[in-house]
Amino acid sequence: MLYREAGQFKTTYGADQAIFPIPQDRWVVYAVIALAFVAVPSVANEYWLQAILIPALVFTLAAIGLNLLTGYCGQLSLGTGGFMACGAYATYKLSTAFPEMNILIVFLLSGIPAAAVGCLFGIPSLRIKGFYLAVATLAAQFFLVWLFNRVEWFYNYNPSGTITAPPRTMGGFMVTGPEATAEARYLVALGFVALFALLAKNLMRGRVGRAWMAIRDMDIAAEIIGIRPLTTKLAAFAVSSYVCGVAGALYFAIYLGSVETAAFDISVSFLVLFMVIIGGLGSILGSILGAFFITVVPILLTNVPEALGLPIGVALAKQLENIVFGAMIVFFLIVEPHGLARLWQIAKEKLRRWPFPY
Amino acid sequence: MSEAYADAAVSAGAPQAPARVFTETLLSVDDISLSFGGVKAISNVSFDIKQGEIRAIIGPNGAGKTSMLNVINGFYHPQQGRITYRGKVRKKMRPNEAAKTGIARTFQNVALFKGMSTLDNIMTGRLLKMKRNFFWQALYWGPAKAEELQHREYVEHIIDFLEIQSIRRTPVGRLPYGLQKRVELARALAMEPHLLLLDEPMAGMNVEEKEDMSRFILDVNDEFGTTIALIEHDIGVVMDLSDRVVVLDYGRKLADGTPDEVSRDQKVIDAYLGVPHE
Ligand SMILES: Nc1ncnc2c1ncn2[C@@H]1O[C@H](COP(=O)(O)OP(=O)(O)OP(=O)(O)O)[C@@H](O)[C@H]1O
Ligand SMILES: [Mg+2]
Secondary structure, three states: OOOOOOOOOOOOHHHHOOOOOOHHHHHHHHHHHHHHHHHHHHHOOHHHHHHHHHHHHHHHHHHHHHHHHHHHOOOOOOOHHHHHHHHHHHHHHHHHHOOOOOHHHHHHHHHHHHHHHHHHHHHHHHOOOHHHHHHHHHHHHHHHHHHHHHOHHHHOOOOOOOEEOOOEEEOOEEEEOOOOOHHHHHHHHHHHHHHHHHHHHHHHHOHHHHHHHHHHHOHHHHHHOOOOHHHHHHHHHHHHHHHHHHHHHHHHHHHHOEEOHHHHOHHHHHHHHHHHHHHOOOOHHHHHHHHHHHHHHHHHHHHHHHHOOOOOHHHHHHHHHHHHHHHHHHHHHHOOOOHHHHHHHHHHHHHHHOOOOO | OOHHHHHHHHHOOOOOOOOOOOOOEEEEEEEEEEEEOOEEEEEEEEEEEEOOOEEEEEOOOOOOHHHHHHHHOOOOOOOEEEEEEOOEEOOOOOHHHHHHOOEEEEOOOOOOOOOOEHHHHHHHOOHHHOOOOHHHHHHOOOHHHHHHHHHHHHHHHHHHHOOOHHHOOOEHHHOOHHHHHHHHHHHHHHOOOOEEEEEOOOOOOOHHHHHHHHHHHHHHHHHHOOEEEEEOOOHHHHHHHOOEEEEEEOOEEEEEEOHHHHHHOHHHHHHHHOOOOO
């Protein structure tokens, strides 16, 4: 069947406001979700899950978090790594202090300290914008990593300075700790991404999202329609940091299992920012595409030449990766600020007209 | 074309239609002075705006018209003077607080949200009226969804009214200038304001677009009963639309009265012809 909207008339505003107003899109999305939850865990091997899918999902969550702040509300942040660390250390403290607390609750609560810290470091955004704000959030990044490194209480005075996720179950299945299978951890990460993607999308297509985008696009005009810049920006920092905090909790407990503060350094902040830029600023779909793209490309660069009989070595692959990312970021920043998500949309528009040139 | 506009169009130059009478004062500014460093933008200006009227503010470039609107909606805080709005002396307030009291405006240079569609831009005008909290919003379900749809319906009403159905989904950045101005008016109307401030709504438009815009302004005033304060350079338009005109020049009030009175005022004629100040 051709991909067409013709003949599909929306008879209610409700139908018109749906996330995927075109039925074909809706079915594709349902199919992808079903595949992800059912087919993937039974087909994918340990390597695929642990090396690609779990990190891609965890970073998707972080990218959604940052995109809420930077893509939708227009506030540039380089503190993502620090906010993720807040979530990770909160998970560690909560799960060791309250061993009987359900790990799901622990993850959800872990976002709260991150939200509070995000709010605090968001205060300068009331006065400063763009580059200067980025520098202020950079301060948050360095301060938080320093703090978690320095104050031994955060890692329970463990002489090695690492935090390790204690074994916990969810619905009878082990999801953290050495016993947890990759399938179980994958499903937890997937569940969080699905849930947060939906909540974020809902938030952004309603009143809250419009207020944030108004602040992003023109703060003077936002004020005359009654938006308070102060509370709006702080809310964006809080919500964004909450999501990043939960992503940090998963990054620690579900993906890596055991981390030091180095796992949350500035390179993580940049990595998530690149995902958002390449995927598409102001797009939830873009956050997903960007995170998967940036996780998968390095693996392709190491494996594809080898499969073709051209072993290029790890060092060269790493160089190639930097070149590819650098070039893509420049390309997207200059040519297509809406990223992969926009390219996808253009492809769909072409498909809608196909086979006619216009 | 609406009758109101037809009347107004005919009345240009022809004998004046019977003047509409307004009694209740909606807003009055008293003895307002505003300066930026050494530049006096407004000096001791007083005038009032009556409930239901279309009030024009005219004057040469740099006369202080935009500054006056900025004072009324809280962007600028005058060094001196008093604003009375709906019977109460108003305290110093920010634009978002002024919005809450029912003051909406459009800008001289279009100030739309460039990254959003026409529909979303207009929906932002409903923000203050949407009450469901964050958690309902995130669920987009039940009361939150009902609220969203109810406001969508109101916005659709405005979209029909301003005849912009076909550009609902277009990102506003891609619209021609004239339509952008219309979307900005739509956003202001979505706020259901008591007082609508329009800063040169027809600047840069061709004759046809100006006619459309004039008709919309008259219809808004007529159908919604909205009080309108309007800055406009095109004297023909001002004569057609407004009930009363205040003339500013170099930050001072030069004249105040019906379009007829003002256009016969020698000081006004001099100011427009550029007769040097003594
Ligand atoms: N923010 C500001 N800072 C400094 N000076 C300002 C500011 N805003 C306005 N002015 C000055 O105040 C005076 C009045 O400006 P205003 O914009 O109110 O004029 P206007 O009547 O709207 O003119 P125009 O018809 O060109 O729009 C000008 O001399 C202008 O330079
Ligand atoms: Mg002006």
